[in-house]
Amino acid sequence: MYGRKVKLRFFFVLLILITLILSVYLILKSLEENVVYFQSPTEIKILPEIEKKKIRVGGMVKNNSLSMGAKEIKFIITDFKNEINVIYSGLVPNLFTEGKGVVAEGYLKDKNFFLATKILAKHDENYMPPEVKAALEEK
Amino acid sequence: MFKYFEPSRIFSITSKAPRYVMLLFIITLAIGLTEALILSPEDYKQSHSVRIMYVHVPAAWITLGIFSSMTFLSIIGYIFKIRNFFLISKSLAPSGLVFNIIALVTGSIWGKPTWGTWWAWDARITSMLILGLFYFMYLVAWRIFENKDSAFKITTIITILGIVNVPIIKFSVDWWNTLHQPASINILSKSSIHISMLFPLLIMTAAFALFSLLIFLMKYNTELIKIKNKGLDRL
Numbered sequence: 178m179y180g181r182k183v184k185l186r187f188f189f190v191l192l193i194l195i196t197l198i199l200s201v202y203l204i205l206k207s208l209e210e211n212v213v214y215f216q217s218p219t220e221i222k223i224l225p226e227i228e229k230k231k232i233r234v235g236g237m238v239k240n241n242s243l244s245m246g247a248k249e250i251k252f253i254i255t256d257f258k259n260e261i262n263v264i265y266s267g268l269v270p271n272l273f274t275e276g277k278g279v280v281a282e283g284y285l286k287d288k289n290f291f292l293a294t295k296i297l298a299k300h301d302e303n304y305m306p307p308e309v310k311a312a313l314e315e316k
Numbered sequence: 317m318f319k320y321f322e323p324s325r326i327f328s329i330t331s332k333a334p335r336y337v338m339l340l341f342i343i344t345l346a347i348g349l350t351e352a353l354i355l356s357p358e359d360y361k362q363s364h365s366v367r368i369m370y371v372h373v374p375a376a377w378i379t380l381g382i383f384s385s386m387t388f389l390s391i392i393g394y395i396f397k398i399r400n401f402f403l404i405s406k407s408l409a410p411s412g413l414v415f416n417i418i419a420l421v422t423g424s425i426w427g428k429p430t431w432g433t434w435w436a437w438d439a440r441i442t443s444m445l446i447l448g449l450f451y452f453m454y455l456v457a458w459r460i461f462e463n464k465d466s467a468f469k470i471t472t473i474i475t476i477l478g479i480v481n482v483p484i485i486k487f488s489v490d491w492w493n494t495l496h497q498p499a500s501i502n503i504l505s506k507s508s509i510h511i512s513m514l515f516p517l518l519i520m521t522a523a524f525a526l527f528s529l530l531i532f533l534m535k536y537n538t539e540l541i542k543i544k545n546k547g548l549d550r551l
Contacts, residue, residue, distance in 0.1 A: 183395055183396060186394060187395050190391055190394065193473075193476055194476060194479075194480075197476070197477065197480050198480055201480050205484075209492070212439050212492050213439075213492045213493045213494075214436065214437070214438035214439065214492070214494050214495050215495070216493070217493070268432075269432070270429070270430065270432030271429060271430075272361060272362070277361075280495055295433075296432065297431045297433055297436070297495060298430060298431055299431070300361070300362070300431070300497050301497055302497045302498045302499065302500040302508045302509075303500070303509075304500055304508070304509040304510060304513050305359070305360055305510040306357030306358065306359070306360065306510060306512060306513075307357070307358070307359075307360040308357070309360070309510055
């Protein structure tokens with residue numbers, strides 16, 4: 178019902194699309210460790226060796242682990258399987274608190290110890306008014 | 317099986333439409349902005365900076381939607397040789413680019429107080445920037461290629477290359493660790509955004525869609541007038 182040219186053009190477009198999707202998939206797959214913005218404490222644990230270059234570690238700030246000193250801030254990043262101790266001195270974003278997401282940029286001293294040079298707060302996908310949050314907590 | 321479109325008949329409709337769309341847009345935007353800036357509650361954690369979201373998220377949705385439509389139109393136009401579809405696609409592109417830039421800029425303004433940084437090279441943000449580059453390439457291609465037929469082909473190729481990036485933008489937050497939070501609104505499961513915040517978000521989306529429609533109609537009319545004046549080009 179369609180002409181031969183139309184069919185040919187259809188398959189041409191289809192071929193380009195399939196080739197593209199496959200190659201982009203392969204590229205992203207092989208670049209995975211550069212695509213991720215941060216690593217979790219578990220991924221740090223299974224690293225074969227301690228990296229000298231700057232990396233980012235992300236997870237939750239463990240409850241009751243945050244201690245703000247005069248010079249430095251200490252806290253623990255957890256992904257509920259493994260943990261890592263972080264030391265940082267400098268400004269923290271407003272949303273940085275216990276029990277919330279955080280991404281720390283800096284250097285690994287060893288697998289349990291991280292020297293942060295920059296702290297970013299990670300926001301989650303929950304949006305609600307304060308009253309609703311209070312009501313939720315009462316339950 | 318496809319008839320040629322009659323430019324003057326389309327024009328008689330599209331030349332009158334903008335004023336009504338404009339009126340609708342102003343009304344929707346007024347309601348949306350009142351809802352978003354005054355009536356909607358502040359967030360429990362971000363307080364008032366949540367209001368940036370009412371511009372950021374609709375802009376991001378619209379820019380993704382427009383690019384997908386452009387790709388669809390270009391591919392169908394290329395396969396079935398429908399010239400009108402290329403012109404529709406071409407007229408859609410500018411508002412898509414504008415909303416892409418708006419999404420990036422508002423995201424940056426929101427990121428500073430919330431994350432503590434203006435810009436992060438994470439998967440969601442970078443792929444959105446790449447989409448912006450594709451929009452830019454697409455628009456430049458129309459200017460470079462004088463020959464209509466080669467412009468049709470090149471722009472179709474650009475949309476096909478760019479469309480692969482669209483699912484990456486959408487799912488980047490699920491596939492990889494990103495600084496950007498995952499989607500709050502899900503069609504299949506329960507949304508993690510409170511209804512009092514969802515409502516202004518949807519109205520703002522409608523307002524932005526109307527704005528895109530308005531810009532589209534204006535661009536499309538210009539294309540039709542060009543064709544009319546030359547008298548050579550048939551759609």
